[in-house]
Amino acid sequence: MQSRDLPWYITQALSHLSRDVPAAYAAIQDTCAELRLSVMSDRSESTVWITQPRIEVFGPVSNADVTAQFQETVITDLIDARLSIGEALAQDLLVLVGSTENLDRLVAGLQFFLRGAIRSRALQELLDDFRGHLVA
Amino acid sequence: MEGGSATPLPNYAEFLTADYWHHPVQTAGGPLFKEWSHFCVMQDDFDLLVNFSHLGTRSGVETRPRLTVLLSYANGLWDGDMLEFAPEDCTLVPGRFDAAFGKNRMLLDETGYHLNCHLQQRDITIALDLTPSVSPVVANTVRLSDREAIRWMVVPHLRAAGLVTLQGTPQEIGNAPAYHDRNWGCFSWGGSYAWEWATLVPAEESVDWCLVYSRISDQSRGVTRSQSLILWKGRKPNRKFFGRDITVETHGHLRQDRTLQIPRMMALVLNPSAPDVPQAMTIQAHGFGADLRAEIAFEGFGHIGVPNDRGLGLTTLCEIAGRCRISGQVAGEDIDFAGRVQMEINCAEP
Numbered sequence: 001m002q003s004r005d006l007p008w009y010i011t012q013a014l015s016h017l018s019r020d021v022p023a024a025y026a027a028i029q030d031t032c033a034e035l036r037l038s039v040m041s042d043r044s045e046s047t048v049w050i051t052q053p054r055i056e057v058f059g060p061v062s063n064a065d066v067t068a069q070f071q072e073t074v075i076t077d078l079i080d081a082r083l084s085i086g087e088a089l090a091q092d093l094l095v096l097v098g099s100t101e102n103l104d105r106l107v108a109g110l111q112f113f114l115r116g117a118i119r120s121r122a123l124q125e126l127l128d129d130f131r132g133h134l135v136a
Numbered sequence: 137m138e139g140g141s142a143t144p145l146p147n148y149a150e151f152l153t154a155d156y157w158h159h160p161v162q163t164a165g166g167p168l169f170k171e172w173s174h175f176c177v178m179q180d181d182f183d184l185l186v187n188f189s190h191l192g193t194r195s196g197v198e199t200r201p202r203l204t205v206l207l208s209y210a211n212g213l214w215d216g217d218m219l220e221f222a223p224e225d226c227t228l229v230p231g232r233f234d235a236a237f238g239k240n241r242m243l244l245d246e247t248g249y250h251l252n253c254h255l256q257q258r259d260i261t262i263a264l265d266l267t268p269s270v271s272p273v274v275a276n277t278v279r280l281s282d283r284e285a286i287r288w289m290v291v292p293h294l295r296a297a298g299l300v301t302l303q304g305t306p307q308e309i310g311n312a313p314a315y316h317d318r319n320w321g322c323f324s325w326g327g328s329y330a331w332e333w334a335t336l337v338p339a340e341e342s343v344d345w346c347l348v349y350s351r352i353s354d355q356s357r358g359v360t361r362s363q364s365l366i367l368w369k370g371r372k373p374n375r376k377f378f379g380r381d382i383t384v385e386t387h388g389h390l391r392q393d394r395t396l397q398i399p400r401m402m403a404l405v406l407n408p409s410a411p412d413v414p415q416a417m418t419i420q421a422h423g424f425g426a427d428l429r430a431e432i433a434f435e436g437f438g439h440i441g442v443p444n445d446r447g448l449g450l451t452t453l454c455e456i457a458g459r460c461r462i463s464g465q466v467a468g469e470d471i472d473f474a475g476r477v478q479m480e481i482n483c484a485e486p
Contacts, residue, residue: 024448081396081403114405115448118441121200121220 006039006072007046009130011057016122017113018054024116029055032109035102038064042071050109066098066106076131142247147271147371151233151244154272154289158320159230160192160199167284167327168192168445169199171320173235173242175251176335177264177296178476179312182209183457184300185216185478186251186262188235188242190228192322201226201237204398205255205262206438207302208457214396214438215302217258249294249316264298266314270346271371277321279362280331280352284323291316292368293337293346313337313476325451326444326484330357330411334479336430336460343473344370347430347462349419351384355484357411365421367428367466375466377421377428388415390434390456402441402450410452411483413437428464432477435459449485456481 018025032050038060039046045060074093077083088094096103117123145151160169172189185206190199201223206216219237227236233244243250249266268291275288296314300307315335323329333350351363365382367375390413397403419430440453458477465471 021448027448078404079401081400085404110404111406112448114401115443115450118399118401118405118450119443121222124220 004129004133005044006041007044007057009126009133010039010046010048012126013113013117013123014055014057016120016126017116020120020122021116024112024119025055027112028109031112032105035066035105035109036061036064037106038067040067040069064098065102066096069095069097073134076127076134079127142265142267144246145248145268147268148246150271151268151291154274155244155291155318156233157190157228157230157235160190161322162192163322167322167324169320169322170325171318173233173318174316175249175264175266176315176478177266177309177312178314178337178457178478179296179307179309180210182207182300182302182307183476183478184262185455186242186253188237188240190226199223201228203237203240203253203255204440205253205258205260206396206398206440206455207260207300208436208438208455212392212436214436215258215260216396216398216438217255217260218399218440219255251298259301259303261301262298264296264300264309266294266296266316268316269293269295269341269344269371270368273373275366278350278352280323280329281327284321284327284329286319286321286323289318290348292335292348292366295341311341313339313341315478324445325442326446326449326486328355329353329361330355330482330484332357332479332481334432334477336432336462336475336477338473338475340473343475344368345374345462345471345473346475347428349382349430355486357481357483365419365428367421367426369466375421375424375426375428377423377426381421381423383418383420385418386414387417389413390415390437392436396438398438398440402439405441405450407439407441407450407452407485410439411454411481413454413456413481417479425468426464426466428462428466428471430460430462432458432460432479434477434479444484451482451484454481454483455479 035050037048049056169192175186177184187204190201201221204218221237240253251264253262294314296312336347352361365377417432421428437456442451456479460475460477
């Protein structure tokens with residue numbers, strides 16, 4: 001059985017999104033076309049390449065357009081509204097590095113992801129599973 | 137908290153025939169069926185909103201049962217959550233009131249309504265008995281738009297007692313004013329309409345007046361399609377005011393540092409549909425030998441986010457807590473009482 005790390009959860013989340021809310025998945029692909037997002041958490045490093053026909057998740061690369069650094073607990077702090085994105089950035093709990101244009105595209109893509117996530121029960125169940133992963 | 141030694145309702149049969157879950161009716165390509173059973177309890181130091189809902193899905197076969205709980209404290213803090221359940225974990229029988237969503241239950245028996253809910257993640261436990269002070273009324277169909285309508289059953293004044301445990305701290309509720317309604321019909325979240333409604337219930341049980349206000353408008357909230365103010369005396373509606381019998385004025389904008397959004401993920405979503413909330417509102421109604429004035433002061437609000445039925449837009453249900461003073465005359469009888477208000481504004485992204 002594959003280990004359940006953050007790259008695995010991202011892959012699963014995108015899979016649920018493409019199946020349950022394809023309009024949100026397509027909107028992310030359009031908004032963030034060809035963006036390479038480096039995801040560097042305290043537990044793992046991965047890259048999300050927002051491309052066609054499917055968004056790819058794989059290992060670290062050196063040519064990412066945007067780098068996101070954070071502790072994984074920040075994800076649930078944000079989703080559960082214990083922390084706003086502005087607070088996370090101001091307190092360096094979330095560090096985003098990239099051009100203004102790419103950061104804007106990423107934020108717009110994140111909006112579509114969230115609007116899709118609210119519509120997908122499978123994605124919300126995955127989030128509950130992720131909470132367990134953080135505790136383990 | 138069910139039954140016990142409470143006094144049986146003299147009009148129990150009226151509740152059985154008015155307040156029950158309906159068969160989801162879905163027309164091909166039409167707006168999705170929705171239904172919810174809604175309770176507000178307005179305690180001195182906090183207000184509580186509990187809403188059991190099931191919403192049709194595009195497949196038209198299954199519905200999505202949801203439990204929404206919202207708490208607003210007198211110090212301005214809000215708490216709550218929205219839980220979604222798999223249909224197989226829920227019991228909801230058309231024709232009956234009782235329902236169980238997981239371990240959360242709403243029951244009706246000859247002593248009144250009973251709510252038992254537990255939100256594990258928020259550490260909130262609710263065990264409440266609600267005794268109606270009025271008879272249920274099944275109101276006329278409310279037309280929302282050319283294609284959409286909503287049905288409405290209302291019990292506008294109840295008294296609530298029981299225990300709400302918040303983060304391990306029990307809060308006893310004794311004889312708090314409360315409100316209950318049920319809505320159902322085929323309409324779209326994100327449809328070409330908006331609504332606002334408010335319940336105005338007396339703080340003191342001895343006052344036998346209460347009111348419900350509603351306004352249906354276009355999506356921008358600029359054009360009123362219909363509005364009503366219903367006044368109850370005792371168990372029955374006493375006066376119903378419609379259209380030009382009613383004048384509504386709002387004053388100022390209510391600001392707050394932080395607004396609770398549920399589901400909590402909504403806090404991350406940039407949401408242009410969130411409506412402005414006034415600081416105060418005056419509703420006046422004249423006619424049929426009556427002259428009424430409701431002065432409302434709003435104290436705080438929370439947002440419930442609902443995905444629009446089509447596209448990726450969102451509808452915001454803005455739940456607003458406040459206090460009111462009702463004054464005037466009805467058929468020569470003076471009215472003057474202080475009360476509590478729960479108002480809801482529905483606003484959708486286009």
